[in-house]
Amino acid sequence: MYSAWLTAPLRFWGTFYTARGQWFDGVADQLGPVGASGAYLSIPFEELKEGSTGFLSHTVSERDITNFAQATGDKNPIHLDDGYAKKTIFKGRIAHGLLTGGFISALFGTTFPGPGTVYVSQTLNFKAPVRIGDVVVVRAIVTEIDSEKRRAKFECVCRVGEKIVLEGEAVLQFPRVKKGS
Secondary structure (H helix, E strand, O other): OHHHHOOOOOOEEEEEEEOOOOEEEEEEOOOOOEOOOOOEEOOOHHHOOOOOEEEEEEEOOHHHHHHHHHHHOOOOHHHHOHHHHHOOOOOOOOOOHHHHHHHHHHHHHHOOOOOOOEEEEEEEEEOOOOOOOOEEEEEEEEEEEEOOOOEEEEEEEEEEOOEEEEEEEEEEEOOOOOOOO
16 A cells, blocks of 8 residues: 555655746656746645645665764664674664654755745654664645744654554644745
8 A cells, every 4th residue: 555655765745836837747856846847846824724634755864874973972772783683672773763754854944845844843653763774754744734934743653564663643843935036
């Protein structure tokens, strides 16, 4: 059922609204937030609907883990030391849980809903480890919209293959767009 989620790393699929006011349907193959039209992919708050869904996939690398450890200072040997990690319940190195959570942030900030949105809150429930070479597929679904506050709630799930590795809920704040912009 969920095998349809899987695709090449850092591909986005669905229908996206670009800053130039154009719709892009299908798969965006670019490796960043720039869409087919050369604009940032983004969905305006007014066009967001309950049930709207976004996806992102990323293959976890050694470099991802070492960069995350360097940036955050989390140098727990379960993430960095093969010898240490082999003696643990995981029998090998695992990625930082918040690295996986960061892929949710990448989806929100780059394509779904896109640039300008800001986190209000995020819950994360870690279900299984993520390892080097795993393809993490993020899915975020709009579950609630508060038009007055310009906020939306999302159900977030990260999978490796058929296995849920992380799930949670996020609330995002959408910017007010100035007239004439």
